[in-house]
Amino acid sequence: MVEKEDSYITNKKVEENKMNKIIHIKDEQINKKKNKKNKKNKKEGKSVTKEMNETSNLGLYSNICEEKKHKKKKKEKEKDKDKDKLDALNKNSKKKNKKNDKSNKKEGKKLENNDEMKDDVIISDHEDDIIYEHDDIIYEHDDIIYEHDDIIRDHDDIIRDHDDDILDDNNNTQLKNNDIIINNNNKVITPFDYERLIASEKNKSAIWISYIAFYLEQNNLEEARKVAERALKTIDIHEIDEKLNIYLCYINMECLYGDKLNDIFKRALLCNNEKSIYLHTIHILKKNKKLTQLKDLCEEAIKKFKYSKKIWSCYLQILHNTFKDEEYAHNILLKSLHSLPKKKHLNMIINAARFEYKYSNKERGKTYFEKLIQEYPKRSDLWFTYLDIHINSLTKNENKEKIKLNLKELQFIRNIFERFLSYKFKPRVMKIIFTKWLLFEKSQGNMHSQKTVQEKAYKYVESLNALV
Secondary structure, eight states: OHHHHHHHHHHHHHHHHHHHHHHHHHHHHHHHHHHHHHHHHHHHTOOOOOOTTTOOHHHHHHHHHHHHHHHHHHHHHHHHHHHHHHHHHHHHHHHHHHOOSSOHHHHHHHHHHHHHHHHHHHHHHHHHHHHHHHHHHHHHHHHHHHHHHHHHHHHHHHHHHHHHHHHHHHHTTEEETTTEEEOTTOOOOOHHHHHHHHHHOTTOHHHHHHHHHHHHHTTOHHHHHHHHHHHHHHSOTTOHHHHHHHHHHHHHHHHHTOSOHHHHHHHHHHHSOHHHHHHHHHHHHHHTTOHHHHHHHHHHHHHHTTTOHHHHHHHHHHIIIIIOOHHHHHHHHHHHHHHSOGGGHHHHHHHHHHHHHHHSOHHHHHHHHHHHHHHOTTOHHHHHHHHHHHHHHHHBOTTOOBOOOOHHHHHHHHHHHHHHHHTOOOHHHHHHHHHHHHHHHHHHSOHHHHHHHHHHHHHHHHHHHHHO
């Protein structure tokens, strides 16, 4: 038994020595090849590669990978050669069996040759085993690297799964378009969901407004008020816009469902821009048709903001549209012109003319524009607004359907265009006038009227060329 163990150990050592010799020989061969390449590269001025002993860890790894590929190719070639040899041997043996006439000496020689061939095959197989062992070491190294990568990937997958679980929890109470909370899993939304959102984002007015709407849907006005009061206390002082949104929501709620509109309105004036609060409250009262409160608030607003064109225009529109009181609207226009500075008069009269065209008396609107044109004949923007408002009032219905004009109306509009052209504005403005007139004739006129406009445009262009 001892002798067998000793022989086994000696055989193993011999195999290891052989393997080391083969590796050493191969390394020397690789170094020789690289030295030859380096000499060529030096001559050609290219970069020089390092020898096996001088390479870094990355270089060794790349060399190992290259060796792997090279050895695989060699193995495939050797296998093909072995197959060819075996096929040749089989063919020879078949031929030898058929030839019975030949002497025993020749047969003995052939058998010896066959044995020698077999020995060569065994030796080559032994060398291949040594090479395969070397390759197995490399493959084991690669497997360790791949296992390490798999561990990292598994760790990343665990993290992603954890994140997905968190997102699934939060999707039940997610905010969309700043005013609606969506429930993806079709669960019932509870106050706890809103409280959780508020804890994370207390300064977002959209969450608070959605919370108020939640209680109003359940006809619970007191709880909605409590939430609104909490929101005003919780939101930071520097978040002015967010607080304004809560106040506007509170005003809407009291106007629709409650009876504390006056108190909330006064509180809102103390903390926010007064004009914006007035305009919003006027709009809400108008929408809910609370006319007595609306008129009182408008009268209060024009006294408080007598220099604001926006407040006067808003009240003027309400008188035309909601109250249908033309005489009082005319008086308010005169009051506004007394109160407002002169630079705002033109825009105020244009607004008044627009309201007359839209809601009450087109003829009065026309007279307003005619007076403005006489005062400011060189204001091209005034001419364009006059034309647009007048044409739209005649050609477009409430349902926005196009209407064909009669001859009298057509002639009046053409007269405005001709007067507009007579003042001879800059070429850029004149071009816009001609194109606008031609478009009008295409929609309302005929071929003859279109040609007349084109001829006028050609004459104007020729006059410009003559000046040049």
